[in-house]
Amino acid sequence: AQSVTQPDIHITVSEGASLELRCNYSYGATPYLFWYVQSPGQGLQLLLKYFSGDTLVQGIKGFEAEFKRSQSSFNLRKPSVHWSDAAEYFCAVGPPGAGSYQLTFGKGTKLSVIP
Amino acid sequence: NAGVTQTPKFQVLKTGQSMTLQCAQDMNHNSMYWYRQDPGMGLRLIYYSASEGTTDKGEVPNGYNVSRLNKREFSLRLESAAPSQTSVYFCASSVGTEGNTIYFGEGSWLTVV
Numbered sequence: 001a002q003s004v005t006q007p008d009i010h011i012t013v014s015e016g017a018s019l020e021l022r023c024n025y026s027y028g029a030t031p032y033l034f035w036y037v038q039s040p041g042q043g044l045q046l047l048l049k050y051f052s053g054d055t056l057v058q059g060i061k062g063f064e065a066e067f068k069r070s071q072s073s074f075n076l077r078k079p080s081v082h083w084s085d086a087a088e089y090f091c092a093v094g095p096p097g098a099g100s101y102q103l104t105f106g107k108g109t110k111l112s113v114i115p
Numbered sequence: 116n117a118g119v120t121q122t123p124k125f126q127v128l129k130t131g132q133s134m135t136l137q138c139a140q141d142m143n144h145n146s147m148y149w150y151r152q153d154p155g156m157g158l159r160l161i162y163y164s165a166s167e168g169t170t171d172k173g174e175v176p177n178g179y180n181v182s183r184l185n186k187r188e189f190s191l192r193l194e195s196a197a198p199s200q201t202s203v204y205f206c207a208s209s210v211g212t213e214g215n216t217i218y219f220g221e222g223s224w225l226t227v228v
Contacts, residue, residue, distance in 0.1 A: 009155075043119070043205055043219030044158070090157060100209050100217050101148065101165070102175060105157040 002027045004093045006106035013081050014114045021076040021109050023091030033074040034092040034103070035065055044090060049095070050074065061085070086113045117141050119220035121206045128196045136143065136223050138189040138206030146209045147189035148173075149181060151202040152206045158205065164189055165211075196227045 003026040013019055025031060032051055036044040048059025055067040066075045091106040119140045128134055149161040160173030164183040178200060180192045193200055204223045209215040
C-alpha cells in the first residue's frame with residue numbers, strides 16, 4: 001500500500017526567505033505525485049503534479065518540486081516566500097495510472113510567514 | 116465561475132440527528148468525491164462517484180451515504196450523526212478519475228454535540 005509522510009508539521013520562515021517542504025512516499029514504482037495548498041477557510045488547490053519525465057516540475061505561484069527516485073521524495077520549494085504563502089500544504093501520492101480516488105494525502109505542513 | 120459549491124458551510128447537529136450535505140459543480144466533470152479533514156489526519160476519502168450513476172466507498176465510508184443525483188450534484192448524508200463525525204467535509208470533482216486534477220469546494224464545518 002502507498003503512504004506519504006510530511007515530516008514537518010509546522011514551519012516558520014521570514015518573508016523573502018527560501019522555502020523547502022519535505023514529502024517522502026512509499027511505493028514500489030514511480031507514483032503520481034501532487035502538491036496542494038489550503039489557505040485558511042478554503043478548499044485545497046493544486047500547486048503542481050508529477051507523472052513522469054522531467055523530475056523538476058514547475059507549478060503555480062512560483063512553486064517548484066523535484067522528484068528524487070533514489071530518496072523517494074518530492075520536495076516543494078520556493079526561492080522567496082511571500083506573506084500570502086502562509087497556508088497548509090499537502091503532498092499526495094497515487095499509483096501510476098490510478099484513479100484520483102486512489103490518492104493518499106499526507107497530514108500536511110502548516111507554513112507561517114514572519115513579515 | 117463557481118466551480119464546486121457546497122452547502123451548508125456551517126452546521127451544528129445533535130447526536131442522532133440526520134442531515135445532508137449538498138454539492139454541485141459547474142465544470143461538467145464526470146467524477147465527484149467527498150472527503151473529511153480532521154486535525155493532523157490529512158484528507159480521507161469517504162465516497163466517490165467515478166461517473167454519473169455510480170458510487171463507491173472510499174477509506175472511511177461508515178456512517179455515511181451518498182447520492183449522485185445527476186452529473187452536477189453529489190450529496191452526502193449522515194443518517195444518525197455521532198460526535199466522531201465532527202469534521203470539515205470537502206466535496207471535490209475532476210474531469211475523470213485517472214490522474215486528473217481534483218478541484219475542491221470550500222468546505223463544510225460540521226459539529227456534532
